[in-house]
Amino acid sequence: MIEVRDLTKRYGATLAVAGLTFTARPGQVTGFLGPNGSGKSTTLRMVLGLDAPSGGRATVNGRPYAALRRPLSEVGALLDAGAVHPARSGRHHLLALAASNGIGARRVREVLELTGLEQAARRRAGQYSLGMKQRLGLAAALLGDPPVLLLDEPVNGLDPEGVQWIRTLLRGLAAEGRTVLLSSHLLGETAVTADHLVVIGRGRLVADCSTADFLAEHARTDVLVRCARPAELARLLRAAGAVVAEEDAGALAVTGPAAAAIGELAAAHGIGVHELTLRQASLEQAFLDATDAADATTREGAA
Template sequence: MIEARDLTKRYGGTLAVAGLSFTARPGQVTGFLGPNGSGKSTTLRMILGLDAPTGGQATVNGQPYAALRRPLCEAGALLDAGAVHPARSGHHHLLALAATHGIGVRRVREVLALTGLEAAGRRRAGRYSLGMKQRLGLAAALLGDPPVLLLDEPVNGLDPEGVLWLRTLLRDLAAEGRTVLLSSHLLGEMAVTADHLVVIGRGRLVADCSTGEFLARHARTDVLVRCARPAELARVLRSAGASVAKEDGEALAVTGAEPAAIGELAAAHGIGVYELTVRQASLEEAFMEATEAAGNAVGTLAEEEVA
């Protein structure tokens, strides 16, 4: 697993990460979310030993990454898809990495096939599209068949077919018991890929919970109602304690009442109902609400500290 404990990083007078703690566990895809400048990339770099924390510690399988004897076989990572010599073929790029860990050419061929680069493996990486470079970066991350994966924006440059392929691959890897920590700005894709979310804002933890729990906590949910006498049903619902707002046309947006209760009230008053649809805000809307609220709280705290 991946563990961060009170991770803190300062750059001069700038606090990039502030006492961040979370755990990415085996058997699930953990989505790592935050606005630009929130400290996501800095956190990933500290986990991989590329940046030294000012305070706290990050471990992979119980050890600092730098202490791992065969890191490619314990934690595969993709932080920068462009980190490959443009004159070297995809095959030889992977072969060079494999040689550092005693990994054979057979595994190189396997990951090229797994990532859809079998036909392009002999081409120079400088001629690869962004999507192909992402696939090569994923092949490198998978080269040592590691139980832990850290991926930063791996969907960038992939076409819809590639996005679906990657989603299926990551969920399959998690189902095998691996730990997958995934950072992405594509929140719609994250909503259907991640089992668990770690959300940060301004370097601080905003949420650490299942995707369903995060949506339930931060996403607005209501019931869209279309009926024969909307004005009358609105009065009935309000008298029962529900909140009702008018939508376009004659529809009602109801909060504070379950669909079954709405239907029973309508039936009791002889009001025909044509539609009852539960609507939940997207992960993007929930994310914006959570991080905005966290940002306001941090800003208030900072003002109080200065005062």
């Protein structure tokens, strides 16, 4: 697993990460979310030993990354798909990585096939499209068949088929009992891929819970109502304690009572109902609400 405990990083007077604590566990895809500048990339770099923390610690399978004897066989990482020598072929890039960790050429062939790069394996990486570079970065991350994967924006540049492929791949790897930590700005994709979410804002933890629990807590829900006498139903609902907002074409957005209760109230007063639709905000909106609230709390504390 990946464990982060009281992790802190300062750059002069700037506090990039502030006492961050979370665990990415085996058997699930953990989504790592935060606005730009929230400290996500800095945290990932500290996990991989690329940046030294100012305080706290980050470990992979109980040890700092620098202490891993054969790191590619313990954790696969993709931070920058473009970090490949442009004159080197995809195959030779992987062969060089494999040789550095005692991995045989057979595994290189396997990951090239797994990522769909067999036909392009002998082409120079500088000729690869962004999507192909992403696939090569994933091949490198999978090279050591590691139990832990740490991926930053892995679907960037992939076409819809590629996005579906990597979603299936990551969920399959988690189902095998591996730990998958996925950082992405594509929140809709994260919602259907990640089992668990770690959300940060301004370097601080905002949420650490299942995707379902995060949506239940932060995603606003209402009921869209279309009926024969909207003004009358709105008055009755407000009298019952509901929050009612008028939408286009006489529709009502009702917050508070369940759809069944709204229908029963309308029926009791002879109001014909044409539509009752439960609406839940997307992960994008829940994320914005949660991080905005965290930012407001931080500003109040600073004041």
